[in-house]
Amino acid sequence: MVEADAFVAGWVGGASSVIASHPLDTVKVRLQTSTTYKSGIDCALTTLKWEGLRGFFKGMAFPLVSASAYNSFVFGSYHHYQALIGRWRYNDSNQPLGYKDQCLAAMATGGTSVIIGAPVDLVKIRLQVQTETKKSRLTLNTAPAYLQGLSSETSRTSASGCTSLRKAETPRVIPLAKQQTIYRGPIDCFIDVYRRNGIRGIYRGAPTMIIRDVPGYTVFLVPYDSLREYFIGDHDSKLAALVASAWAGGLTGAISWGVMHPVDTVKSRLQADIGRKTQKYRGFWHCTVSIYREHGMSAFFRGLTLNALRGFPQCGALLCGVEFTTQLFRGSKGE
Numbered sequence: 001m002v003e004a005d006a007f008v009a010g011w012v013g014g015a016s017s018v019i020a021s022h023p024l025d026t027v028k029v030r031l032q033t034s035t036t037y038k039s040g041i042d043c044a045l046t047t048l049k050w051e052g053l054r055g056f057f058k059g060m061a062f063p064l065v066s067a068s069a070y071n072s073f074v075f076g077s078y079h080h081y082q083a084l085i086g087r088w089r090y091n092d093s094n095q096p097l098g099y100k101d102q103c104l105a106a107m108a109t110g111g112t113s114v115i116i117g118a119p120v121d122l123v124k125i126r127l128q129v130q131t132e133t134k135k136s137r138l139t140l141n142t143a144p145a146y147l148q149g150l151s152s153e154t155s156r157t158s159a160s161g162c163t164s165l166r167k168a169e170t171p172r173v174i175p176l177a178k179q180q181t182i183y184r185g186p187i188d189c190f191i192d193v194y195r196r197n198g199i200r201g202i203y204r205g206a207p208t209m210i211i212r213d214v215p216g217y218t219v220f221l222v223p224y225d226s227l228r229e230y231f232i233g234d235h236d237s238k239l240a241a242l243v244a245s246a247w248a249g250g251l252t253g254a255i256s257w258g259v260m261h262p263v264d265t266v267k268s269r270l271q272a273d274i275g276r277k278t279q280k281y282r283g284f285w286h287c288t289v290s291i292y293r294e295h296g297m298s299a300f301f302r303g304l305t306l307n308a309l310r311g312f313p314q315c316g317a318l319l320c321g322v323e324f325t326t327q328l329f330r331g332s333k334g335e
Contacts, residue, residue, distance in 0.1 A: 071318060208267040227248035
């Protein structure tokens, strides 16, 4: 696959992965960033009760576009690094690489993917953790805890078109019909974060993302080709290749997300740290220590099973989309 084809294939695969996994991703993020929920099922039922089906798809429009661009960058970069290593070590950019060279290419991909991935994840997570309004009034002892927290900690005010957060007194009754979300959408979120914290705010959690993605992409991308060939076996057909890509991508994705889940939890906490003029967490180590002191070691593994399960449809759809697009390119070139 040439690098330009890899960029397009990553774009299609990225869109497919979002459609397949966003509801589970919303539940995963809420489990990681809140101690309100007892389990993934409790989180899903609570979301359904108070926000309806729409709650599971909160913020989906943005990752549907951004994940396509992000995965286009990832797969284009991965094939670019493979070609560079081939030229550097073997004087042939098309030279098949061994596992060590593939690991080097995957690690480089994980490091550079943060350029696009960090701002995308920050906006996506902040949209996912904020709550929607309801056409009813709730007393504090009946409203879910995350709604109580929103009403007691923050509220949104507008003055001269500017967005601000202020302390608000906790009412005995929450008029949810009048309650507003913190961000109106991805653009509003991006502008607000940039206005408050500059480029450093946009890349909040980026170092943690590097810690997650350098080994994470190695576990995800390197075993993929071998597993794909194993699943194809003697079935030489386009359908067999698509099915094999889905299974191989799903398995390596689930393993990758499962292994890196504790680091992903820290990253999600850092990026979801909203509702305050000054951030609660100063960085990776401060966030890690704070989580451990406040909630113990188990907090790092909240939602691990759900995250691994989410990784299967997400990465399966991603690699299936990549394979499908690659087949189209090969067919158009008569290969």
